[in-house]
Amino acid sequence: MQKNRLGRTDMEVTRYCLGTMTWGTQTGTDAAHAQIDMALERGVTFLDTAxxxxxxxxxxxxIGRTEQIIGQWIAKARGRRGDLVVATKHSGEGLSKVRDGAPISAATIRETVEGSLRRLDTxxxxxxxxxxxxxxSYHFRQNWRYDPSDVEPEQVLDEMAGCLDALEEERRRGTIRHFGLSNETAWGAAQWLRLAERTDTPRPVTIxxxxxxxxxxxxxxxxELALHEDLGLLAYSPLAAGLLTGKYQGGAVPSGSRMDLVAELGGRRTARAFAAVDAYLDIAARHGLDPVQMALAWVAGRPFTTSVIFGATELDQLSHILDGMDLxxxxxxxxxxxxAHREHPMPY
Structure with a gap:
């Protein structure tokens, strides 16, 4: 299994990362633990949660159930915590189910880190x-309407500086090893990097x-920012919420699939998306490639990609993905x- 360096650190991660966001709803505890076991057997040691x-x-x-499931595996497999590289996330402003929607701040980091540590049993x-x-940000289909004109840059920078100081405290306590961004913009990422270097606080290693x-x-x-600043991409939704598998073509909605549970796939379900998927399925068929493995290999092969985060609800799906890791x-x-990209840009 190929490994890539995490930013400018000495840590390496596998170029494929096991995503966990369905563990506790679509995927039960025993099945999730079996996925960890299979991933480790096949060389994938990187795990992402939130x-x-x-x-x-x-x-x-x-809320928190996925981290608990991972923590239960760690508890059962005493002595194997070091086999895993575990990434988790602090929710941003607006999620009412966590801290009543409070923003990320210097005041929330300690309690949030402690909560994740307890649930992960680490x-x-x-x-x-x-x-x-x-x-x-421009993510989660907000790119059609996000307007940064009402942002107060100095306020944002002050908040970032406070957060970096709090992260440095956690790093010194030994509770976190490295810091990463998610769903960030080019401007935002550049500011985090600049402030971290100026204050000698944790420099973001991934986005x-x-x-x-x-x-x-x-x-x-x-x-360009990622390449020149060693801010490696951890790519999520590399299969576009399952669209690129082809399982939703022709109006199909398999029982228990993500589209069965979330009909619009977070705004990805458009006529243009299905036309684009057809184009990529045709490419795979012409070259005798599995479309899932082709889609993942393309993301893994991009020059700025550190790791590709993929998920599977069933063990056979995971096995199929792992079979294509060397493609x-x-x-x-x-x-x-x-x-095909030029013919089908921005399909959703």
Missing amino acids: EMYPVNPVSAET DYIDLYQFHWPNRG QNEYSLLWRQFDTDLA ALGDEVLAEIDE
Whole structure:
């Protein structure tokens, strides 16, 4: 299993990362633990979660359950905590089910870290991420309406500086090893980097943003920032919430699938999206490739990608994904993918 360096640190992570956001709703505890076991057997040691998980749906009753499931595995497998690189996230402003929607701040970091540590049954978190900016961002389909003109830059910078000081306290306590961003913009990421270097506080090592054949917003500006500043992409939704598997083509909605639970797939369900998926399915078929493995290999092969976060609700789905981890796409396939992207840009 290929590994990539985490930012400018000495830590390495596997270029594929096991996502966990359905553990506790669509995926039960025993099945989740079996996924961890299989992933480790096949060389994937990187695990991503969040305090707000599971999703589909997010509810007050299930907040934190995914971290608890991981913690139960750690408790059962005493002595194997070091086999895993565990990443989790602090929810941003507006999630009423967590801290009554309070923003990320110097005042919330200690209690939030402590909560994750308890649920994960661990003494430290390898990568601690901010789930989304308090001020909002272009993610979660907000790109059509997000307006940063009412943001007060100096206020934002003051909040960032306070958060970095709090993260430095956690780093010194040994509760977190590294810091990452998520759903951040180019401007926001640049400010975090600048402030961290100026104050000698934890420098962001990764940025976890959505990225797939259907959603390539990262290619402009953020790609350049990521490459030159060693801010590696942790790509989430690399299968576009399952669209790129092809299982939803022709109006199909498999029972128990994400679309069965969340009909619009977070705003991804559009006529243009299905037309784009057809184009990528055709490329895979012409070259004798599995479309799931092709989609993941394309994201993994991008020059700014540190790791690809994938999820599976069933063990056979996980096995199928793991079978394609060594796939490298040829120049002809890559050229056809670029042409399909030009023909089907911004499908949702």
